[in-house]
Amino acid sequence: MIDYRDIIASEIFSDELGLSKDEIKSMIEIPSDESMGDFAFPCFRLAKTMRKSPQIIAADIAEKISVCNIFYKVEQVNAYVNVFINPSHIAENVVYEINKLGSEYGKSEIGQGKNIIVDFSSPNIAKPFHIGHIRSTVIGNSICKLYEALGYNVIGVNHLGDYGTQFGKMIVAYRKWGKEEELVKEPIKTLLGYYTKFHEEAEKDPSLDDEAREAFVRLEEGCEEEVELWEKFREYSLEEFNRVYKMLGITFDSYAGESFYSDKIPAVVEELKNKNLLEESQGAQIVDLEEYDLGAAMIMKSDGSSLYVTRDIATAIYRKNTYNFAKNLYVVASQQNLHFKQWKKVLNLMGYDWEKDCIHVPFGLVSLEDGEILSTRKGKVIFLEDLLKNAVAKTKDIMLEKNPDIPEIDTISREVGIGAVIFQELSNNRIKDYVFTWDKVLNFDGETGPYVQYTHVRASGILRNSTEDEINKAKEGTCDYSYLSGESAFRLIKLLYRVPEVIEDAANRYEPSILTRHLVEISQLFNKFYHDEHILVDNKDERIAKLSLVMATKIVIANSLALLGINAPERM
RNA sequence: GCGCCGGUAGCUCAGUGGAUAGAGUGUCUCACUCCGAAUGAGAAGGCCGCGGGUUCGAUCCCCGCUCGGCGCACCA
Numbered sequence: 180m181i182d183y184r185d186i187i188a189s190e191i192f193s194d195e196l197g198l199s200k201d202e203i204k205s206m207i208e209i210p211s212d213e214s215m216g217d218f219a220f221p222c223f224r225l226a227k228t229m230r231k232s233p234q235i236i237a238a239d240i241a242e243k244i245s246v247c248n249i250f251y252k253v254e255q256v257n258a259y260v261n262v263f264i265n266p267s268h269i270a271e272n273v274v275y276e277i278n279k280l281g282s283e284y285g286k287s288e289i290g291q292g293k294n295i296i297v298d299f300s301s302p303n304i305a306k307p308f309h310i311g312h313i314r315s316t317v318i319g320n321s322i323c324k325l326y327e328a329l330g331y332n333v334i335g336v337n338h339l340g341d342y343g344t345q346f347g348k349m350i351v352a353y354r355k356w357g358k359e360e361e362l363v364k365e366p367i368k369t370l371l372g373y374y375t376k377f378h379e380e381a382e383k384d385p386s387l388d389d390e391a392r393e394a395f396v397r398l399e400e401g402c403e404e405e406v407e408l409w410e411k412f413r414e415y416s417l418e419e420f421n422r423v424y425k426m427l428g429i430t431f432d433s434y435a436g437e438s439f440y441s442d443k444i445p446a447v448v449e450e451l452k453n454k455n456l457l458e459e460s461q462g463a464q465i466v467d468l469e470e471y472d473l474g475a476a477m478i479m480k481s482d483g484s485s486l487y488v489t490r491d492i493a494t495a496i497y498r499k500n501t502y503n504f505a506k507n508l509y510v511v512a513s514q515q516n517l518h519f520k521q522w523k524k525v526l527n528l529m530g531y532d533w534e535k536d537c538i539h540v541p542f543g544l545v546s547l548e549d550g551e552i553l554s555t556r557k558g559k560v561i562f563l564e565d566l567l568k569n570a571v572a573k574t575k576d577i578m579l580e581k582n583p584d585i586p587e588i589d590t591i592s593r594e595v596g597i598g599a600v601i602f603q604e605l606s607n608n609r610i611k612d613y614v615f616t617w618d619k620v621l622n623f624d625g626e627t628g629p630y631v632q633y634t635h636v637r638a639s640g641i642l643r644n645s646t647e648d649e650i651n652k653a654k655e656g657t658c659d660y661s662y663l664s665g666e667s668a669f670r671l672i673k674l675l676y677r678v679p680e681v682i683e684d685a686a687n688r689y690e691p692s693i694l695t696r697h698l699v700e701i702s703q704l705f706n707k708f709y710h711d712e713h714i715l716v717d718n719k720d721e722r723i724a725k726l727s728l729v730m731a732t733k734i735v736i737a738n739s740l741a742l743l744g745i746n747a748p749e750r751m
Numbered sequence: 752g753c754g755c756c757g758g759u760a761g762c763u764c765a766g767u768g769g770a771u772a773g774a775g776u777g778u779c780u781c782a783c784u785c786c787g788a789a790u791g792a793g794a795a796g797g798c799c800g801c802g803g804g805u806u807c808g809a810u811c812c813c814c815g816c817u818c819g820g821c822g823c824a825c826c827a
Contacts, residue, residue, distance in 0.1 A: 211770070221769060223807065233807085258807095259770070303827080340827065437827090463825055472754075480825040487827050516755055517822055543756080544820070581789070595789095607764060610756065612820060619763075623789065625775045626764090633789050641786050696765065699774080710782095710791045729786095751789080 180276045180676075183249070183269075187218055187262055190244045197228050216254070216261030217673065223258050233258035266664035266672075270728070273676045274663065275656040277731040285678050285738050290331030293505035296498055297323045297333060300429070301436070301511075303340030304416040305349055305370040308423050309560040310615055314542045316563075317604045317744065319510035320429045321691035322540070324742045329686055334502060338494070339436025341413050344484075345374075347395030350408050351387060352377040366415035399441065413438075426567050426597060428744060443493040444485045451478060456528055466525050476521040491522050492529075499533055506536050508689065513541035513610065540689040543612035566620065571596035573621050574629075578751065591748050595629055598745040602628025605691045605743050626699045631736060632748060634702040638733035639749040641714055645726055649719075653727035662724035667711045671704040671728070675735050682742065691743060698739045705732050 188204035196203070203220070210219045220240065222233040229236055234257060241255040244262065252263040277284045299319020302308050323335045352373035361369045381387040398405040417434070424430065448464070451457045456466045462481030468474060476488045498507055509519065519539035526534040547561075574596035578588055585591065603620060607613070623629040642650060652658060663672065674697065685693040714725045737747040 208767090208769085211767085211772085215770070219770085223769070226807075257770070343827075345826080461824080465824070474754095475824060477824050482825080484825085486825070490827090512821090513756065514821055515827085518827085520755090541756085546820090577789070582787085611764080612757075613763090622776085627775090627789090629789055630775095633787085637787060637790085644786060692765090696774090703774085706790060707792095709786080713786070715786045750787090 180679075181249075181272050183218060183264060186249065187220070187244065191220060191240055191260075193243075195229070196225060198225075210259075210261065213670065215256065215259070216252075217264040218262045220260040220262075221258055222260065226258075264673075266669040267661040269676060270660040270663035270668070270672050270724075271656070273672050274660065274727050274731045277675060277734055278654045278656065278727060281734055282738055282741075284734060285682050285742075286328045286330070287679065287683065288330040289683075290326060290329040290505075293331050294502045295326050295331045295333050295506045295508065296336055296502060296504045297326070297508045297510065298336045298338050299323075299508075299510040300424075300431075301338040301340060302420060303345075304436075305345075305367065305374065305412050306340075307367055307371060307560050308420055308563045310563055310566055311545055311560075313563055313566070313600070313604055314545065314609070315510045315512070316424075316427065316429065317601050318540075318542060318609055318691060319508075320427070320744045321605055321694075321742060322508065322510065322686070322689055324744060325682060325686040325691065325694070328682055328742055331505070334433060334504075335431045336433045336435065337431040339413075339417075339434055339438075341409075342437035342441055342490075344392065344395050346398060346409055346412070347391035347393070348377050348381075348388075349374060349412060350394040350398065350405055351391045353408060353412075362411075362415060366412075367419050370412060370416070409438075423564050423567070426564070426593070427601070428597075428746070437490055440490050440493045440497065441485075443497055444489055447489060447493045447496065448479060448485075450529065451525075454529055456525070466521075466528070468521055468524055471524055473517070473521050473524055476525055487518060488522050488525065491518075492525060495522075495526060495534075495537055496531075499531070504533075504536060506538060508538050508540050510540045510542070510689075513543055515539070516541060538689075540609075542609035546612065546614050548614060548616055561615065567597055567600060569617075570600050570621060574599070574623070577623070582751065585750055591751050594746040594748050595632055595751055598632055598740070599623055599628040601743060601745050602631065602695065605695045608692055609690060628745060629751075631698055631702045631740065632745075632751060634705050635733060635736045635740070635747045636749065636751050637709060638705065638729050638736070641729050642726070642733065643749075644715060645722075649723055649726055650730070652723045653730055656727065658723040658727055659720045660724055660727075662721040663728055665708075665712055667704060667708040668725075668728060671701065671708050671732065674701045674704055675731060678735055678739065682739075694739055694742060698736065698743075701732065701735060701739075705736075 184204050184207050187207055188200050191203050192198075192200045198206075206224075207218050207220050210216055220237075222236040222240065225236050226233040234255070237255040237258050237260050241253050241260045244250065244253045244260070246253055249265055249268050250262050251265045254261050297319055299322070300312065300316040302312050319335070323333045326333050349370060356373055356376060377387065377391075394405055398409055448457070451466065457464050457478060458467060459465075460475065463477055464479035465475040465477050468476055477486050478489050479485060495507065498504060511519070516539070523534050523537060526537065571593050575588060575592035578585060578592055600620060606626065663669070678697070681694055681697045685691055708728070712725070714722070714729060716722050716725070740747045
């Protein structure tokens with residue numbers, strides 16, 4: 180595909196500007212208003228070095244860029260050089276390319292041969308998988324897909340919270356009140372019940388806490404009974420988590436959680452000691468980070484057991500040795516900002532220069548309407564599975580109303596309902612906090628997943644109404660692309676053209692919402708095109724040209740939705 | 752108290768060191784004998800939190816303030 184910025188930069192480039200071709204290219208922008216061209220080059224910055232007014236510079240540059248079959252108009256307005264692309268040229272350039280590449284459109288190979296780890300979702304065993312977990316799960320999954328599209332070898336890791344003193348409590352609670360048959364039926368709700376009961380009872384009888392600590396020590400020592408129980412909890416919980424992952428269409432390459440690293444911790448403590456980073460403070464072992472304004476990172480409690488930072492250091496070292504990652508991403512809530520800063524600083528002090536490739540990808544807080552934070556202890560949670568089921572049920576209701584005869588209504592309402600939830604989650608910048616409301620999450624009007632999917636369905640419908648011969652011709656590009664010069668078609672094509680750079684941008688910034696937004700714009704323009712122009716016209720040449728654009732749009736929507744982790748149905 | 756993050760239309764949110772700040776939603780209109788109306792078009796709605804500074808140019812960068820969220824040693 181032709182890169183218009185490259186061509187413009189080459190035309191503009193000259194030694195007297197004092198800028199490299201790449202610098203010029205990066206200065207080329209897309210004007211806010213299309214009447215000011217498709218690309219623009221601002222000349223303000225050149226005024227100083229060239230000692231001429233920016234208007235004059237712009238006029239000179241505009242003179243230099245040749246009007247040809249690619250650019251039909253080049254003009255100077257104030258300090259800007261505005262370049263107008265010939266609509267048939269970009270139509271042929273872009274639409275042909277997309278139809279040729281199909282599902283490969285938008286992919287690149289810049290990540291060839293590089294490993295990237297994405298640590299995401301990471302729920303705690305024996306605790307509910309609730310809406311607080313949706314963000315890491317869905318954002319992390321999309322980041323995986325985005326990097327895969329860039330050619331990286333992605334390792335998606337579910338760093339399960341499957342270790343720690345809480346399991347001592349769980350073991351004690353299970354011994355006291357546990358029933359196997361309850362556990363089998365509803366593992367997590369049951370385990371959570373035991374857990375809350377433990378906390379209630381422990382308040383009356385503090386000896387329970389001692390018992391729990393003891394149980395955890397026995398677990399760490401590998402005592403059979405405790406290990407067996409722990410394995411049971413882990414297995415049952417995973418089974419339940421996997422049900423949700425299956426609904427969401429998410430898979431992982433590794434489930435190495437906290438327990439996996441437990442035997443790698445002593446070596447880390449030893450290493451910190453040898454590097455003279457550890458010091459004792461109030462009976463505990465810490466790394467003093469005061470001089471970096473990061474307080475103190477606690478490595479070992481006064482009772483000798485490890486902590487969050489310790490485990491994450493062990494994890495990072497293991498991952499570097501095992502995968503030799505180019506990047507190691509942690510999709511974890513912004514509440515943990517300080518923890519990750521401390522952790523990075525300690526790795527840095529240990530002399531690991533790859534610390535710079537370890538990146539915390541934070542996201543904002545989800546709260547409930549009454550201002551409360553989701554709390555496992557209080558039992559005030561909305562289960563992710565319930566949310567997904569509700570969304571599917573609502574979708575099915577809508578479908579029964581609008582399109583009752585549709586085959587496979589259950590499959591499609593799953594795709595649309597769950598797609599709506601995912602899309603909504605990936606719509607805003609991840610750093611923003613939000614308040615969960617059923618109204619919002621179950622709203623399918625406007626800039627939503629169903630809107631984009633509907634657009635895909637529309638495009639599919641039109642293609643179904645065409646003959647095989649027409650479709651083949653549209654695919655091969657045996658058509659006259661000048662029929663795609665109407666305003667909405669032209670604007671749509673420009674959006675399709677930018678998809679590869681949008682994907683790259685979204686990946687570089689770990690921000691799937693950039694793609695989500697672009698996808699909404701594409702859908703809006705397609706719907707506008709659909710209304711502005713009749714597609715299945717009698718004129719055969721025109722019809723095939725328009726079908727080629729419908730096809731290209733359908734491909735781009737499906738590819739982009741896939742990068743968000745959403746299916747693109749043919750009907751709905 | 753200190754640190755990090757956020758404040759843009761009634762509401763939910765995009766946006767960029769550059770040209771007249773944009774969507775969706777809500778409100779009020781209009782458009783199905785026509786490829787699927789989960790759609791499209793139009794109207795209305797703005798001291799871009801406040802005050803300074805840097806710059807040819809600031810909603811964007813810097814400083815101060817303010818409001819909201821989060822965090823600040825034996826949880827993760």
